Amino acid sequence: MSDRVIPDSVTQGCPAQGRPTSGRIICAGLGPGDPELMSVRADRLIRSACHVAYFRKAGRAGQARRIVEGMLAPGVIEHPMEYPVTTELPVDSPAYRDALAGFYDSWAARLTDLARTQDVVVLCEGDPFFYGSFMHLHTRLQGHVALEVVPGMTGMTGCWNVTGIPITWGDDVLTVLTGTMPEAELIRHMQATDALVVMKTGRNLPRVRSALALTGRLEEAWLIERGTMPGQRVIRLAEAHDDDCPYFAIVLVHGHGRRPERAQGDEP
Amino acid sequence: MSDRVIPDSVTQGCPAQGRPTSGRIICAGLGPGDPELMSVRADRLIRSACHVAYFRKAGRAGQARRIVEGMLAPGVIEHPMEYPVTTELPVDSPAYRDALAGFYDSWAARLTDLARTQDVVVLCEGDPFFYGSFMHLHTRLQGHVALEVVPGMTGMTGCWNVTGIPITWGDDVLTVLTGTMPEAELIRHMQATDALVVMKTGRNLPRVRSALALTGRLEEAWLIERGTMPGQRVIRLAEAHDDDCPYFAIVLVHGHGRRPERAQGDEP
Structure with a gap:
C-alpha cells in the first residue's frame, strides 16, 4: 500500500525538526465521527501533522x-479542498464531470508538490476506500508520490x-445500497437480503421508504443521523418525515441470524 | 447502548485504587488485527483493564x-472462555445447540457476577455487532447488567x-455473504452485486470459487488471509489452492464505480 515508509517519529512536532527531505501523502480514515473511534494510528498521525x-x-x-477539532498541532497548515460550485450544472452533464475532474486534477498536483518536501495528511470521513472522496485523488496520485492510506x-x-x-448474525447476508438507485433496483436488492444499509439517503428518502414499505421492511428500518457525533439522532424510519433527512444519514435494517448459536470457527 | 456510565478514570490502573462498587461489562471491538487499527477508546480501555x-x-x-499481546496491564486477571469441544456432534443437532447455549449461559452468569464489583473487558475481534460471537452473550446480558459496546x-x-x-465507488452495491451458503444462493447474490465480500471461507472455498467462476468474477477475486496481521497474505483467488485456506480468510471482489466523478454530498 505504501511506496516507501518514513518512521512517524521523523514528522513528530510541528513545525518539525529534522523534516524529511521528501514526504508522503497520508490519507487518514477518520471513522464515523466520534474522535474516540478513530484508530490509534490515525489519531497519532493527525496530532503530529504539519x-x-x-x-x-x-x-x-x-x-x-x-471531527478533528481540538486535535491539530499548533502551527499546522490547513488546506481546505473546496468543491467547485456546480449548482447550475446537471450532475450527469459533461460540464459537471469536467469541473469535478479539473478540481481533483488540480488538488492532486498541489498535494504532490507539497509532498516533495514534507508529509501531508488528508482527512477522510469513515474509511477512505469505502465510498470515499479520497479515491478520486488516489487514482491520480498512485505511482506518482509516496502514498499511504x-x-x-x-x-x-x-x-x-x-x-x-x-x-x-450467523449466516446473514448484508447488502449496502445507495439511495440514489431507481426504486425497482432498491426493491430487488431489499427482497434478496437479510440485513440492509442504505447510504446517501437525503432527498432520496421518500423513494427508500417506499421501497422498504413495498418489501415489508419499513417497520424494522432505522434512520441514523450524525451517528456517534454531537446531535446524533436514532429513530425508527417510520417515524421520520421525508423532508427531515440530511444527506449525512444512513438507513439500516438488522438481520435476524440464520443460525445464531454457532461456535466461532465452526463450519458445516 | 450503555445502561450507566462510570468515568474511565475510576478504573485506571490495575489493581485499581478506588475500584467502583459496581462495574460494567465492556465489549471492546479489536478491529481487523493490527493493534494500531484499534480505536483510541478500545486501546485505552484494554490497557487499563483489571x-x-x-x-x-x-x-x-x-x-x-x-491481538492484545503486550497491551495488558501488570496484574490483569484473564478469563479465557473456551468453547466446548463438540467435534462429535453434528452442527445442526439439538445436542450441539444445547452445548453451545449452555456455554454462553454459563459465561453470561460468570461475567455478570464479576461485574457486581468491577469492570470486565470482553475482547472481540473486528466489530462486536458484525458476525461477532459476543452477540450470544449480549442477548443474555442486556437488561441484567451495565453493558457497553x-x-x-x-x-x-x-x-x-x-x-x-x-x-x-459512486453508487456501487456491496454484498456481504458467508461461504457457508449453498452454491445456488452464492451465485444468485454474486450476480446481483457490484462489490462482494465473502466471510467464513475455509473449507467452503471450493464452492465459493466455483460460484465466482460461474458468474464470471473469479479473475477479479482476491483472497486475504490474516489481513493487517503478521503473516498476512494477499493473493488473487485464482492462484490459491483449495486446501490452502484457513477459516480466518476473506474473499473479495472490488466494485468499479457506477458514477465515479461526483462531489461528496451531491444528489441527483
Whole structure:
C-alpha cells in the first residue's frame, strides 16, 4: 500500500525538526465521527501533522475538519479542498464531470508538490476506500508520490452500533445500497437480503421508504443521523418525515441470524 | 447502548485504587488485527483493564488474545472462555445447540457476577455487532447488567484496505455473504452485486470459487488471509489452492464505480 515508509517519529512536532527531505501523502480514515473511534494510528498521525488537507463545500466548515477539532498541532497548515460550485450544472452533464475532474486534477498536483518536501495528511470521513472522496485523488496520485492510506471505521459500523443491536448474525447476508438507485433496483436488492444499509439517503428518502414499505421492511428500518457525533439522532424510519433527512444519514435494517448459536470457527 | 456510565478514570490502573462498587461489562471491538487499527477508546480501555475475557478454542492461544499481546496491564486477571469441544456432534443437532447455549449461559452468569464489583473487558475481534460471537452473550446480558459496546473496525475493512484498491465507488452495491451458503444462493447474490465480500471461507472455498467462476468474477477475486496481521497474505483467488485456506480468510471482489466523478454530498 505504501511506496516507501518514513518512521512517524521523523514528522513528530510541528513545525518539525529534522523534516524529511521528501514526504508522503497520508490519507487518514477518520471513522464515523466520534474522535474516540478513530484508530490509534490515525489519531497519532493527525496530532503530529504539519499539513492537513480536507474536502469541504464552499462556505462550510466541513465534516472532516469538524471531527478533528481540538486535535491539530499548533502551527499546522490547513488546506481546505473546496468543491467547485456546480449548482447550475446537471450532475450527469459533461460540464459537471469536467469541473469535478479539473478540481481533483488540480488538488492532486498541489498535494504532490507539497509532498516533495514534507508529509501531508488528508482527512477522510469513515474509511477512505469505502465510498470515499479520497479515491478520486488516489487514482491520480498512485505511482506518482509516496502514498499511504490508514483505514478507518466505516460510518455504517458506527451507525449500527448506536442502535445497540447486532447488524448481522450467523449466516446473514448484508447488502449496502445507495439511495440514489431507481426504486425497482432498491426493491430487488431489499427482497434478496437479510440485513440492509442504505447510504446517501437525503432527498432520496421518500423513494427508500417506499421501497422498504413495498418489501415489508419499513417497520424494522432505522434512520441514523450524525451517528456517534454531537446531535446524533436514532429513530425508527417510520417515524421520520421525508423532508427531515440530511444527506449525512444512513438507513439500516438488522438481520435476524440464520443460525445464531454457532461456535466461532465452526463450519458445516 | 450503555445502561450507566462510570468515568474511565475510576478504573485506571490495575489493581485499581478506588475500584467502583459496581462495574460494567465492556465489549471492546479489536478491529481487523493490527493493534494500531484499534480505536483510541478500545486501546485505552484494554490497557487499563483489571479483568479481560475472550473466546478461544480449547488448546489455542486465541486470536483476540493474540491481538492484545503486550497491551495488558501488570496484574490483569484473564478469563479465557473456551468453547466446548463438540467435534462429535453434528452442527445442526439439538445436542450441539444445547452445548453451545449452555456455554454462553454459563459465561453470561460468570461475567455478570464479576461485574457486581468491577469492570470486565470482553475482547472481540473486528466489530462486536458484525458476525461477532459476543452477540450470544449480549442477548443474555442486556437488561441484567451495565453493558457497553465499543465498536471496532470490521475485519473486511482491514482486508479491502490491504489490497490498496477501493472496495466501493459512486453508487456501487456491496454484498456481504458467508461461504457457508449453498452454491445456488452464492451465485444468485454474486450476480446481483457490484462489490462482494465473502466471510467464513475455509473449507467452503471450493464452492465459493466455483460460484465466482460461474458468474464470471473469479479473475477479479482476491483472497486475504490474516489481513493487517503478521503473516498476512494477499493473493488473487485464482492462484490459491483449495486446501490452502484457513477459516480466518476473506474473499473479495472490488466494485468499479457506477458514477465515479461526483462531489461528496451531491444528489441527483
